[in-house]
Amino acid sequence: MDKKDREILRLMQEDASLSLADLAAAVNLTPTPCWRRIQKLQAEGVIQKQVAICDARKLNLGLTTFVTIRTSQHNEQWMQRFVDGATSIPEIVEIYRLSGDADYLLKIVVPDIDRYDSVYKRLIRSVDLLDVSSAFAMETIKCTTALPLDYVQ
Template sequence: MSEPLDAIDARILDLLQQDASLSIADIAAKVGLSSSPAWRRIERLKKAGVIKQQVTLLDHEKLGLTFEVFASVKLQLPSRENLEKFEAAVTKWPEVVDCATVTGAVDYMLRVITKDMHAYDDFLRDKMLGLGLVSDVQSRIVMRAAKRTTAAPLELIAGDLEG
């Protein structure tokens, strides 16, 4: 980013993380600016890639998507080609809402959401194991989420923004 973030930028980001539907006028009032400067800051943050996208968060349970699993995935041979094939496949599977390459005994951690255990079994058999790349999957069924957020922890950089 060409211009460093300041405390007002951080406050704008915090407000947008809490409610992206706020109007420019509402954001401006909450950060002590008029609408035009607030809009310019938001546009600058978008152009810089700090604001990647604005989305609506849905209640999975109310949609009937109540089965959540963290799956540890080990590939048979974690070569560059197999890693790329697996990652390309994961991007096409709507059940996978998060996928990360990790260190340790497994190659990937996936967060998978489906309707029920049977849908997860179908996903596992037909999609993940159907690739022919996976040697082991350890599934951890989520009983209850103790914390869930999509917000970046802006307070960790707050000291950098003062001054």
């Protein structure tokens, strides 16, 4: 991956709706070579997909909750039930398996505490959990989907 590929990625992470002509001009290429580079980045899995990023508040999703989960069961059957249950809940928008004290971290977006409680109840119906701890975001300081490109080799 060269400097032009990184610049294409930087621009696309900023605004994936840029036209091919505008993107090509911004990186000093004509549209055809720029398009080929984008196709290659997609084929290699560097660009996984292009999405619209919505404003959660304008969709009445003003409460962001980070939930840490601990389990006493560390087996494939439990994990599959947990993954199936958690991924089926649309309000759970991110799930991470962790090292350290907590086993999982979930990011949940809902309108209010009552809706969070509803998500919590759906989650605990899917599997037995040892401990669930919730932290409600008071303010978003930084939120980006853009990945740093300084480490590409």
